Amino acid sequence: MKTQLYILTGASRGMGLAMAEQLLQTGHILLCISRHANPALNRLASATGAPLTQWTQDLADGQAASERLKAWLQTQNPTELASVSLINNAGVIPPIVPLSQAKPADLAQALRVGLEAPLQLCAAFLGATANWTIPRKVLNISSGLGRSPMASQAGYCAAKAGMDHFTRCMALDEALRPNGAKVCSLAPGVIDTDMQVQLRGAAGEAFPDQAKFLGLKAQGLLSSPAHAAAQVLAYLDRPDFGHQPVGDVRG
Template sequence: MSHPQHLTILTGASRGMGLAMAEQMLSPDRLLLCISRNTNDALEATAKRANAPLTQWSQDLADTAGAAKRLQVWLQAQAPKSLASATLINNAGVLTTIGPLESAPTDGLINALRVGLEAPMLLTAAFLRVTGEWVNTGWRGPRKVLNISSGLGRHAMAGQASYCAAKAGMDHFTRGSALDEAEKPFGAKLVSLAPGVIDTDMQTQLRAGDPAQFPALARFIGLKEQGQLSSPEQAAKQVLAWLDRPDFGAQPVADVRD
């Protein structure tokens, strides 16, 4: 009989910290499903060299119902007896046009909230629904949901009301779902984790903001100039270390810098 594998589902895996997490998790004993708007050919090649099972979906997470349904069907096709654990990492997020709420395009606001909040909620619901059915049949592998949040969900910033709102919502739905799962005999553990300030495309986008529309611009330029940004690889290592903590879930809203 083959050794049980760890199942991990990761959104936003094609670049930035998501790609770094995917690269660090590639292993023959992990079944990794990456969900992003675009797949990554280099990641595919790395997985093949490592003999690591990798599935990549090209999926627009703004199609929240479609993405959740696709995940549910896929999970229902898995054999829980072949799995040692099941983990969902909701990492994907997007910025709207930088500026006050009234200047943001309506479609940009809708997209930011769908990708940043609605998709994680629906994907988490699908994950908990199917893996909960596994538990009901006697499967006892640990189940974890790690939501990648932001300090901006806890400390508002001018110019990005939608991103702040999505991350604050992510924190609070994590708290609520963690309470739900705590009522169950073998409930899942959930954490909404702020990963620190990372040198990614999102930071580049923020530094390119119009100072008249984005009062915090100087702060973000300063973070880069003063070398205070983590690399995607460093941040991924910290986040994955948090996921492996024996007390994962004890603190449903957390920060890697705590």
């Protein structure tokens, strides 16, 4: 029986780690690309027998990551696979301050990891698999902040808005191909991860929406990483995946 191949960025913690764990538990082939490898994933892969490869790759250098991915994909045999999916999950939130106080290096890091690298990885993935006849999918993990502005979040909002829009463009490209990839930029809901800790811990005078995020935690309105991961992977498996290039797990 043929298996599915998944390529997942940002798999060492948070929702990315939860997605990696769930994919390994179902026996799929998994390539994780993260700044740090997670030893727990190696142990899980050994226990389940699922094929796992972990690359330690800084996605601030998206060019190197994408060139490495393209070369690796060109060594794979698509006739042995049922499908192939790229999940761009990695992202960083820069210091939570008004844009007038933001440091250029912090903004550059947020845009390189959150926008430039996913764009380059998509290009490498689509190019290397262009002649594969199996189903191909790209799932970009976006955010509601890519669609609604928020004070002191210009860098993160810009990265996610850019991700949404390049996914729309990518969908138009792939629709012209006989076996075009199905693509979607998906908002995964509000998840209790390190990003939420940053938002709750931001200085109130610099972040007018801090009380909102404190309230979400206090009222138990945050999804767990495992629950959010299950929702995202279920969305990826939907038969209508890719019908809309920009989506939200909440409907």
